[in-house]
Amino acid sequence: MSAPVQSGPVTREITPHIARWVVAGLALVWAVPFWWMLVAAFRPAGSGADASLLPSLTPTLANFAEAWASADFPLYFLNSS
Amino acid sequence: MTHLLDTIPAAAPAGPPVARAAPRPGAGLLLPLALLSPSLVFLALFTYWPVAEVVWDATHEVTRRGTRFVGLANFTALFADPTFQRALLNNALYAIGTVVPSLVLALAFALALNGAGRVRAMMRAVFFLPVMIPLVAAAALFLFLFLPGIGLIDYHLARLGLPGANWLGDPDLALGAITVLTVWKNAGYYMLFILAGLQAIPDEAREAALLDGAGPWQRLRFVTLPALRPTFAFVGVIALLNAVTQVDHVFVLTKGGPSDATKLLLFYIYEQAAERYDAGRAAAATVVTLGLLAALTTLSLARGQGPEAAR
Numbered sequence: 001m002s003a004p005v006q007s008g009p010v011t012r013e014i015t016p017h018i019a020r021w022v023v024a025g026l027a028l029v030w031a032v033p034f035w036w037m038l039v040a041a042f043r044p045a046g047s048g049a050d051a052s053l054l055p056s057l058t059p060t061l062a063n064f065a066e067a068w069a070s071a072d073f074p075l076y077f078l079n080s081s
Numbered sequence: 082m083t084h085l086l087d088t089i090p091a092a093a094p095a096g097p098p099v100a101r102a103a104p105r106p107g108a109g110l111l112l113p114l115a116l117l118s119p120s121l122v123f124l125a126l127f128t129y130w131p132v133a134e135v136v137w138d139a140t141h142e143v144t145r146r147g148t149r150f151v152g153l154a155n156f157t158a159l160f161a162d163p164t165f166q167r168a169l170l171n172n173a174l175y176a177i178g179t180v181v182p183s184l185v186l187a188l189a190f191a192l193a194l195n196g197a198g199r200v201r202a203m204m205r206a207v208f209f210l211p212v213m214i215p216l217v218a219a220a221a222l223f224l225f226l227f228l229p230g231i232g233l234i235d236y237h238l239a240r241l242g243l244p245g246a247n248w249l250g251d252p253d254l255a256l257g258a259i260t261v262l263t264v265w266k267n268a269g270y271y272m273l274f275i276l277a278g279l280q281a282i283p284d285e286a287r288e289a290a291l292l293d294g295a296g297p298w299q300r301l302r303f304v305t306l307p308a309l310r311p312t313f314a315f316v317g318v319i320a321l322l323n324a325v326t327q328v329d330h331v332f333v334l335t336k337g338g339p340s341d342a343t344k345l346l347l348f349y350i351y352e353q354a355a356e357r358y359d360a361g362r363a364a365a366a367t368v369v370t371l372g373l374l375a376a377l378t379t380l381s382l383a384r385g386q387g388p389e390a391a392r
Contacts, residue, residue: 033222
């Protein structure tokens with residue numbers, strides 16, 4: 001009963017509609033740093049620009065192996081917990 | 082009737098037991114105090130003793146020849162320090178620049194994403210993601226975004242044919258860059274509180290406004306915002322505290338530079354204490370900061386709750 005009142009546009013007002021699209025656009029902006037982090041994590045070293053937002057066609061896990069080997073992560077986990 | 086009247090004086094004999102109970106409050110206090118004492122001891126040791134210590138530090142000068150009482154000299158020196166004035170100004174700008182946009186954005190997010198639906202839930206999650214990573218990690222992420230020339234922002238600006246900038250190296254832009262990071266990090270957190278506040282608004286209020294022919298802006302202005310007033314008072318205080326007590330990103334991104342452009346109060350205190358070993362100056366700055374914070378918090382909470390209590 002109350003669900004349509006909350007979510008569905010009861011009126012044909014344009015302002016809430018525009019606001020929703022603006023917020024959807026902002027959600028994309030908010031996600032960009034995370035998306036770039038994901039894309040960069042799987043990109044092979046030395047393949048094109050680091051700042052590109054397009055995923056690599058040849059994704060690799062080498063970055064994870066390198067990061068894992070670069071520091072004593074088990075100890076850090078132990079320290080944190 | 083006489084029967085009833087008889088019972089009233091009969092209540093008088095109940096007096097003596099009350100009188101006998103008079104010495105008891107002291108004895109009655111003993112057990113609660115004993116039970117509270119472990120907490121009280123720790124509260125005193127770790128909350129009030131440091132406060133006393135800071136006040137003591139702020140009014141004393143430590144030299145190699147010994148420690149002496151200097152009264153308010155540390156405070157006068159503090160306020161005469163141009164770096165402290167800069168830090169105070171920076172932090173005021175930073176507080177306004179983070180609190181106002183993040184609260185407005187959080188309200189917009191909450192209004193648009195309130196209610197059921199898979200898309201809304203997903204977008205709520207997107208806005209909340211930055212809250213779940215540590216501030217240090219967020220700062221490390223933004224360090225790459227702000228890199229001059231090859232960073233995410235400059236790279237894509239260049240592809241659009243727009244000139245980039247040295248976001249963290251330009252004294253005019255660095256504080257703005259830090260502010261952007263903070264808004265990105267915190268808006269989702271405040272959205273959560275406002276969503277909770279929106280849930281508490283009865284649907285009837287919105288329906289009544291609709292029937293009265295209120296437009297979306299009128300509903301926001303006269304129904305939603307008044308109902309959210311206590312929420313905003315609370316979230317505003319949280320946002321203010323965050324603006325003063327969070328300094329991790331300054332350490333990672335700029336270390337207070339370039340030319341003091343991002344020196345916030347907490348970073349100034351750290352520098353005085355840990356780099357210049359001036360405990361008196363650092364303690365004085367701490368006292369001033371905490372005093373300001375307490376005053377602003379009191380003001381904000383009083384303004385947010387006054388009309389609510391009157392209604």
